[in-house]
Amino acid sequence: MIKIALPKGRIADETLEIFRKIFALDFQFEDRKLILDEGNFQFLMVRNQDIPTYVTEGAADIGIVGLDVLEEHKVDVVRLLDMRIGQCKVCVGIRDQDVLDYTRPELKIATKMPNIARNYFSQKAIALKIIKLYGSIELAPLVGLADAIVDVVETGTTMKQNGLKVAETIMQSSAYLIANKNSFITKKAEILSLYHKIKTQINQK
DSSP states (O other): OEEEEEETTHHHHHHHHHHHHHHOSOOOOOTTOSEEEETTEEEEEEOGGGHHHHHHTTSOSEEEEEHHHHHHHTOOOEEEEEOOOSOEEEEEEEETTOOOOTTSSOEEEEESOHHHHHHHHHTTTOOEEEEEOSSOTTHHHHTTSOSEEEEEESSSHHHHHTTEEEEEEEEEEOEEEEEOHHHHHHTHHHHHHHHHHHHHHHHTO
16 A cells, blocks of 8 residues: 655645546545545645655655755655646745845844745855744734745735735745655555656646
8 A cells, every 4th residue: 555645735636636537536535534545545634844754754655745845844755756736936025115135134034944044045145033933924024023034925915915025036846746765665666656657647737
């Protein structure tokens, strides 16, 4: 059996749709259930940020997770395939009336991605104070908690509605198919077979 960790939400829906087309099976989670067994597959519905842990620890053989999460946590997994779904950007956001001032002695950045933020601004030789938040990050510049935010942007609507704008784009992100290193050895034939079927389906889009 191949265990697959899926992130909740749109990426899970799009991934299951790919599986439906490949295998002509239902692949549908029952209401509020976190495990779906179908044939030789077991799907686990997992919070996006937790997927690397499930895969690296061997609780899942493979997983679907955003490149931003992989870059933030630098997890030791096999990156198999860019699924080309869940596309978004990691951006620096500031208030509409502000400019990103690199002459300041220190920038205060609110984010749930401190490693990506540090890496980006260290390349610019900027002193940084990271303020780690887990939600409502757009609020931080509006109330003076931070000079800017580093966050995932899909359409930019949330930023605009809250009086923010994208100052700089750090990276493009999309969902990646990843594998546990041990599983890739012990279940290599099954994983590669699935990989090729998924890749073929993606290329047909």
